[in-house]
Amino acid sequence: MSSANAPDLTRDDGRTRREAVVRLVFFVCAVLSVLTTIGIVLTLLSDSVAFFAEVSPVQFLTGTSWSPANDPVNFGVLPLVTGTLVITIGAAAVALPIGLLTAIYLSEYASDRARSVLKPALEVLAGVPTVIYGYFALVYVTPALATIFPTIDTFNALSASLIVGIMIIPMVSSISEDAMSAVPDSLRNASYGLGATKFTVSTSVVVPASVSGIASSFILALSRAIGETMAVTIAAGNTPRLVDLTDPAGVFLNSIQTMTAAMVQLGASDVTGQSIAYKSLFAVGLTLFVITFAMNLVSEWIASRYREEYR
Amino acid sequence: MTQQNVTTSESDDDSSTASPEPGSGIASNGTAEAETTTTRSVIESRNLDVYYGEERALQEIDIEIPAEKVTAIIGPSGCGKSTFLRCINRMNDLVDSARVEGELLFEGKNVYDADVDPVALRRRIGMVFQAPNPFPKSIYDNVAYGLRVQDDTENLDERVETALRRAALWDEVNDRLDESALDLSGGQQQRLCIARAIAPDPDVLLMDEPASALDPVATSQIEDLIEELAQDYTVVIVTHNMQQAARISDKTAVFLTGGELVEFDDTSVVFENPEHQRVEDYITGKFG
Amino acid sequence: MATDTRDSTSFERVSRAKDIAFEYLTLGATLLGIVALAVLLSYVAVDAVGWLNWQFLTSPPHPMPEKAGIFPALVGSIFLMLLIALITFPLGVGAAVYLEEYAPDSRLTKFIQLNIANLAGVPSVVYGLLGLGLFVQLVSLGYGSLLVAGFTISLLILPIVIISAQEAIQSVPDSMRQASYGMGATKWQTIKNVVLPESLPGILTGTILALGRAIGETAPLIMIGAPTTVFGVPNGPLAKISAMPMQIYTWAEYPDKAFQHGVLAAGVVTLLVVLLSINSIAILIRNRYQTQS
Numbered sequence: 001m002s003s004a005n006a007p008d009l010t011r012d013d014g015r016t017r018r019e020a021v022v023r024l025v026f027f028v029c030a031v032l033s034v035l036t037t038i039g040i041v042l043t044l045l046s047d048s049v050a051f052f053a054e055v056s057p058v059q060f061l062t063g064t065s066w067s068p069a070n071d072p073v074n075f076g077v078l079p080l081v082t083g084t085l086v087i088t089i090g091a092a093a094v095a096l097p098i099g100l101l102t103a104i105y106l107s108e109y110a111s112d113r114a115r116s117v118l119k120p121a122l123e124v125l126a127g128v129p130t131v132i133y134g135y136f137a138l139v140y141v142t143p144a145l146a147t148i149f150p151t152i153d154t155f156n157a158l159s160a161s162l163i164v165g166i167m168i169i170p171m172v173s174s175i176s177e178d179a180m181s182a183v184p185d186s187l188r189n190a191s192y193g194l195g196a197t198k199f200t201v202s203t204s205v206v207v208p209a210s211v212s213g214i215a216s217s218f219i220l221a222l223s224r225a226i227g228e229t230m231a232v233t234i235a236a237g238n239t240p241r242l243v244d245l246t247d248p249a250g251v252f253l254n255s256i257q258t259m260t261a262a263m264v265q266l267g268a269s270d271v272t273g274q275s276i277a278y279k280s281l282f283a284v285g286l287t288l289f290v291i292t293f294a295m296n297l298v299s300e301w302i303a304s305r306y307r308e309e310y311r
Numbered sequence: 312m313t314q315q316n317v318t319t320s321e322s323d324d325d326s327s328t329a330s331p332e333p334g335s336g337i338a339s340n341g342t343a344e345a346e347t348t349t350t351r352s353v354i355e356s357r358n359l360d361v362y363y364g365e366e367r368a369l370q371e372i373d374i375e376i377p378a379e380k381v382t383a384i385i386g387p388s389g390c391g392k393s394t395f396l397r398c399i400n401r402m403n404d405l406v407d408s409a410r411v412e413g414e415l416l417f418e419g420k421n422v423y424d425a426d427v428d429p430v431a432l433r434r435r436i437g438m439v440f441q442a443p444n445p446f447p448k449s450i451y452d453n454v455a456y457g458l459r460v461q462d463d464t465e466n467l468d469e470r471v472e473t474a475l476r477r478a479a480l481w482d483e484v485n486d487r488l489d490e491s492a493l494d495l496s497g498g499q500q501q502r503l504c505i506a507r508a509i510a511p512d513p514d515v516l517l518m519d520e521p522a523s524a525l526d527p528v529a530t531s532q533i534e535d536l537i538e539e540l541a542q543d544y545t546v547v548i549v550t551h552n553m554q555q556a557a558r559i560s561d562k563t564a565v566f567l568t569g570g571e572l573v574e575f576d577d578t579s580v581v582f583e584n585p586e587h588q589r590v591e592d593y594i595t596g597k598f599g
Numbered sequence: 600m601a602t603d604t605r606d607s608t609s610f611e612r613v614s615r616a617k618d619i620a621f622e623y624l625t626l627g628a629t630l631l632g633i634v635a636l637a638v639l640l641s642y643v644a645v646d647a648v649g650w651l652n653w654q655f656l657t658s659p660p661h662p663m664p665e666k667a668g669i670f671p672a673l674v675g676s677i678f679l680m681l682l683i684a685l686i687t688f689p690l691g692v693g694a695a696v697y698l699e700e701y702a703p704d705s706r707l708t709k710f711i712q713l714n715i716a717n718l719a720g721v722p723s724v725v726y727g728l729l730g731l732g733l734f735v736q737l738v739s740l741g742y743g744s745l746l747v748a749g750f751t752i753s754l755l756i757l758p759i760v761i762i763s764a765q766e767a768i769q770s771v772p773d774s775m776r777q778a779s780y781g782m783g784a785t786k787w788q789t790i791k792n793v794v795l796p797e798s799l800p801g802i803l804t805g806t807i808l809a810l811g812r813a814i815g816e817t818a819p820l821i822m823i824g825a826p827t828t829v830f831g832v833p834n835g836p837l838a839k840i841s842a843m844p845m846q847i848y849t850w851a852e853y854p855d856k857a858f859q860h861g862v863l864a865a866g867v868v869t870l871l872v873v874l875l876s877i878n879s880i881a882i883l884i885r886n887r888y889q890t891q892s
C-alpha cells in the first residue's frame with residue numbers, strides 16, 4: 001500500500017537546468033564588476049608600460065617639471081602631485097571640521113524634523129554635478145575672493161579647494177553620522193547619569209566611540225578630493241607648478257594643475273594613440289588610481305572594523 | 312514500511328475505526344477513549360538529529376505521524392519544535408548552518424536522499440507560518456500562487472474559490488478578491504495563508520504556531536478550521552497553547568529542552584495520564 | 600559646629616554656556632554648506648534670467664552669445680541617459696540579485712562585494728581612460744560616440760546601482776521568501792514573483808538617482824573624445840554626441856562676460872532643472888510606495 005502512495009520527489013531535470021541557467025546569468029552580472037576592475041587595471045597598465053619604456057619611472061616620479069605637449073617635453077609628475085595635494089589640503093581644511101560638526105549636530109542635537117530637512121539638503125550638495133561647481137568657483141567665488149585678495153589669479157587653487165571642500169562635506173557628515181548613530185544609547189546614558197552636559201557627551205563619549213567611522217569618512221572624502229576633476233580643471237587652471245613652500249599665500253592664490261586636470265588637458269587635446277603624450281595620460285591615470293584605490297581600501301578596512309564593534 | 316509504534320506509545324490498540332471518517336470534532340473534550348491508532352503513517356523519522364553549526368537542536372527523534380489526523384507538537388521554547396517541523400519539508404535547507412542526520416520518511420521515501428528535490432517535496436507538503444505572511448498581492452493572487460508556481464492553472468478560479476471556502480474565508484472576501492491581501496485583518500490574513508497552503512492540495516499541512524499572533528476569536532476560528540481540514544489532510548501543528556493541543560489534536564508529541572522527544576501518544580493519554588513525570592510537570596505548568 | 604555655607608536643598612545650576620555655544624557651532628556648520636550652495640544657486644538663477652528662453656533651448660551652439668543654444672546637448676544627454684538606463688538596470692539588478700539571493704558566504708562573494716565598494720570610489724576620470732583605452736582604441740567604437748559614452752558612464756554608475764538595488768532587496772522581509780519556498784516555489788520563481796516585485800520601487804529609486812549622477816558626468820566624456828561642439832542631434836549609436844555638462848565645460852572656457860554670466864548660467868540652470876526633474880521622479884516613486892506599505 002505504501003507503493004501506491006510512493007511520492008515522486010525526484011528532480012525535474014528541466015526545472016533544475018533552468019534554475020542553473022538563471023543562477024549563471026545573475027552570476028555573470030555580478031562578475032562584471034570584477035571584469036571592470038580588471039579592465040581598468042589592464043587599460044592603465046598597458047599604456048603605462050609603453051610609457052615607462054620611454055620615460056623611466058624614476059624620472060616620472062621625481063621629475064619637477066611637467067610639459068607633455070610642448071618642447072622641451074618633460075614628464076615629471078611631482079608638480080601635478082603637489083598641485084593635487086594643495087587642493088586636497090585646502091578642501092580638507094573646509095570639509096573635515098565642518099563635516100564632523102555637521103555629523104555631531106545631526107546625530108546629537110537635531111530634532112527628527114530638522115534631520116528630515118537637513119539630510120536631504122546635504123545630499124543635494126553631493127548631487128550637484130562637479131562641472132557646475134567649477135563654474136560657480138570660476139564665475140562667483142573667485143571674483144568674491146578678489147575683493148579680499150586683490151592679487152588673486154583668475155584661475156587659483158583657493159577657490160577650487162573651497163568649492164571642492166563644500167562638495168565633499170556630505171561625504172564626511174553622512175558616514176560619520178552613521179557611525180555616531182551606531183553608538184549605543186547606553187553609553188550616552190552612562191555619561192548623562194554622571195551629570196554630563198550634551199557637549200561633554202558629544203565630545204568625550206560619542207566622538208571617541210565612533211572614531212573609526214569618522215576616520216573612514218575622512219579618508220574617503222580625501223580620496224574623493226584627490227580624484228575630483230571638473231571643478232579643479234575649470235577653477236584652478238592648467239599651470240603645472242611645483243609648490244613653493246616658502247610662499248604659502250602664493251600657492252593658493254595662483255593657478256596650479258592637478259593630476260586630474262592634466263589628464264583632462266591631455267584628453268581634450270588631439271593627442272593620438274601612438275604619441276608619448278597619450279601614453280603619459282595613462283601613467284598619470286595609473287598614479288591617481290593607485291592612490292585613490294589604496295585610500296578606499298584603507299577606509300573600507302577601518303569601516304568594517306567599526307561595524308564589528310557595535311552589533 | 313513499519314507500521315507499529317515502536318517507540319513511545321502504550322499500545323492501546325482497539326479497532327474502533329469502524330467509521331472511516333475520523334475527524335468530525337471527536338478529538339475535542341479530551342474523550343478518554345482513544346479513537347484510532349492503527350492508521351497509516353505518512354511521516355516517519357528515524358534517529359533524526361539536527362545541528363545548527365555545532366549545536367545540536369534535535370536528538371534522535373523517532374516518530375510516526377499518522378495520516379489524516381491532527382498531530383500536535385508541544386514543548387517549552389527553544390526545544391526544537393519549529394526545527395522538527397522545518398525538517399519535514401526541508402525548509403531547513405535555507406539555513407546555511409543547519410545539518411540533518413538520520414532519516415525522515417515521507418510516504419516511505421527518505422526526503423534527505425540525494426535524488427529528492429526539496430521543491431517537489433514542498434509541493435506535497437504545505438506550510439503555514441507563525442505570523443501571517445501574505446504576499447503584497449491581491450487576495451486572489453495569493454491563493455493562486457502555489458498553483459501558478461506549479462504550472463497547474465487549470466480551473467484556477469474554481470480552485471481558488473474552493474480553497475477560500477475550505478479556509479472559511481470565502482464569504483468574507485468573495486466580493487474583493489482583487490484587493491490587496493495586506494488590507495485583511497490578522498485573523499483573515501492567517502486564514503488566507505491557510506487557503507494559500509491548501510490550494511495546491513498538498514498531502515500534509517505543517518503549521519507552526521498558526522494562531523499565536525491572533526486574538527481569541529480569530530484563534531477559535533483557526534482551530535475550527537484545523538479540525539475541518541483534518542478530514543482530508545494530515546496536519547502537524549506546533550503550539551504553545553496546551554488547551555489548544557488538547558482541543559484539536561488526535562496525537563500529541565512532547566519535546567523537552569535539549570531537543571528530545573519525550574512522549575508521543577494519543578492526546579488524551581498525554582494530557583491525562585502521561586508516562587513521564589517531566590511531561591506531567593510541563594503540562595501542569597510546574598516548569599517550562 | 601559645621602559652618603557649611605552651601606544650602607543643601609537647592610542645586611547650583613551647571614553653566615550651559617559651553618553647551619549652547621557648541622550647539623550653535625554645530626548648527627552653523629551644518630547650515631554653512633547648504634547656505635553657500637543656496638547663495639550660488641540664486642546667483643546663477645538671476646544670471647540666467649533673460650538668457651534661458653525657448654530660443655536657447657531649441658538652438659544649436661553659436662559663437663555669438665545671443666544666438667547660442669543648448670538643443671543638441673540637451674537631446675544628447677537624454678539619449679545618453681536612456682542608453683545608460685537600458686544597460687545599468689538589468690546588469691545592476693542582476694548583480695544585486697546574485698549577491699543577495701544566490702551568493703554563498705564565500706571568499707569570492709566577499710571579494711566581489713569589496714570590489715564593488717571600491718569601484719564606487721574610483722575617480723570618474725579614470726573610467727574615462729577605461730572608455731578611451733577599451734571602447735575607443737581596442738573595440739574601435741569611435742571617439743566620442745553615443746555608444747562609447749553610454750558604455751563608459753554605465754560602468755561608472757553600475758556600482759551605485761548595484762549597491763542601492765542590494766539595499767532594496769535586503770528590505771524584502773524573509774517571511775515572504777519563506778512563504779514562497781513553503782509553497783514549493785523554486786528560487787527563481789521566488790525571486791521573480793516575490794522578491795523583485797517587492798523591491799522594485801527601491802530599485803527604481805536607486806537607479807534613477809544614479810542616472811542623475813550620470814547626467815552630470817563630464818570628465819569621462821572629455822577623455823573619450825566627445826566633441827566640444829555638436830550642431831545636430833545624434834542620428835545613430837556611433838554618431839558623435841554632445842551632452843549638457845560637456846557643453847557647459849566648453850562655454851566655461853569662453854572669457855566673454857556674456858557667456859560667463861549669460862549663456863553659461865542658462866546652461867547650468869537647464870542642467871539643474873533636468874537633474875531636479877529626474878530626482879523628483881525618484882522621490883515620487885519612493886514616497887508613493889512608502890506610504891502604501
Ligand SMILES: Nc1ncnc2c1ncn2[C@@H]1O[C@H](COP(=O)(O)OP(=O)(O)OP(=O)(O)O)[C@@H](O)[C@H]1O
Nearest residue numbers: 363368386387388389390391392393394395406408
Ligand atoms: N537558524 C538557526 N540558527 C542557529 N540556531 C538555531 C536556528 N534556528 C533555531 N536554532 C536553535 O535551535 C534550537 C531550537 O529552535 P526552534 O526554533 O526549533 O525552537 P522552538 O521549539 O520552535 O521554540 P519556540 O517555541 O520559541 O518557537 C534553539 O536552541 C535555537 O536557538
Ligand SMILES: [Mg+2]
Nearest residue numbers: 392393394519
Ligand atoms: Mg518555533
